[in-house]
Amino acid sequence: MSLDVERIRKDFPIFTRTIRDGKKLIYLDSGATSQKPQVVIDAEIDFYKLHNAAAHRGAHQLAEEATELFEAARETVAAFLGADSQEIVFTKGATESLNLLAYAFTNAEPGSRFAIGPEHTIVVSEMEHHANLIPWQQLAKRSGAALKWFSVTPDGRLDESNIDSLITEKTKIVAITQQSNVLGTIVNLDQIIKKAHAVGAVVIVDACQSVPHVAVNARKLGADFLTFSGHKALGPTGVGVLWGSYELLNELPPFLFGGSMIENVTMTDATWAQAPKKFEAGVPNMAQVVGLGAALKYLQNIGMDAIHKHEEELTSYLLTELGKIEGIAIVGPLDSSMRGGIVSFTVEGIHPHDLGQYLDSLGIAVRTGHHCAWPLTRALGVPATTRASMYLYNDFSDLDALVGGVKDAKKYFGQ
């Protein structure tokens, strides 16, 4: 083990409770949302107890403190992503970030870099989460642009063989995930970003499943926009991050209008503040932003490389152990290279919901269903899967419990 999991678990109060009549909690659903360390909970509590006031508004001491904490969190996020703090927009989640972008394209002036119409295409992939599919699908409908997509190979990798016919001079947007929330596949974005930029397209990366688990440097990656949700990265719910290169953020029109995002307002017109303020209308989720800052500092103290290595070890072990069970089919790459800590699978004769329910009776939390990626599960020909997703607080004993639970479920359901 590259991490001291026993020590890490002590930082997470939820692991002191039990599940279903006294059973140990085995949490394998971090792909849906992660658990929170005490430092994150404390950061939120302290904000409300000691510093609560509207950031960037008011001349009083509390407002000053709230503003300082809020902006310090922005700097923490920026450092975490290898970016400039002016390039960090706080949203209420990755879903909002992606909708913000899609509507900003709609709001673009004709002739601007972001203006989109029937002459354009938008390129996504079949492995997108609904949050990085539907905003673009609907933008395509609104604008008349054509929606195109990369397929998935039978072994769960992105099929880039037709990249030259997908990304063309017509392409305005390429929106793609860095890691599939179903397959665990890590997508090598280098070629896609290079090709997209060669034709002048804007590249948007859904990094929800990558940023919490592996070091991601937004600038080095070379995309134009990148987003993740705080709650999957040990942070609170209700806060997400949109990173954009400063030049593009300043050109991009706003999506939500209201307080604090303006430069000047008259009864009939308004002008906008500089980015990132232009995209942060209304009093923000301050306590949550501060909590996210604490979460990312916590992750950084442990080290993203160590976390990634730890998850690689777990994934490799789980793939091997599950593979030994008769009737199991892994949905996604079977080798652990370019793969994150997510393993989806089916068990012959047992519906994922029934398996999930059985595992729950043992205290094991997994996700079942289509994981908000219905087109993907349809393409793979499975109505639903069971998904185990791992994080820094999981160890081999959690995986042994899962594997044992699956074996027992087979007996229980008579398979």
Place this chain on the structure above:
Amino acid sequence: MMQLDNLYQEVILDHYKHPENKGLSTTFDAQVHHINPSCGDEITLNISLEGPVVKAISWDGVGCSISQASVSIMSGLMIGKDLSAAQLIFDNFVQLMQSKGSGKPDETILEDAVSLTGVSQYPARIKCALLGWMAFKDASVQAQKKN
């Protein structure tokens, strides 16, 4: 494992493995397709009426044991009933599912469907049990409009 046995009663697992009235008829008065968007369970259900009586129900679908067993049980219960009796069974079942584990099922009305009583203790599974029943309700309303 006591609590889980409440949910997965033998009757349910039997219906799951040997579903009744599964396989769609070629003729029907109404056909509906219902989806549970949170989990992907799907069901297609055909209904034929003869006057006020449910003459035939056939269905096909994919889903968990609860959703599939529930539609199998429902079809067996409803075939041959007139629509007012069917409504009584339907209302009884929905009430039972919403009882949060405190419902006292009336076996004379619900027959095999009492085996689904345990579902009401698992909020996430109630929609599984109701999928086929909601499809029946929808189909019977459509068939009545047509006739």
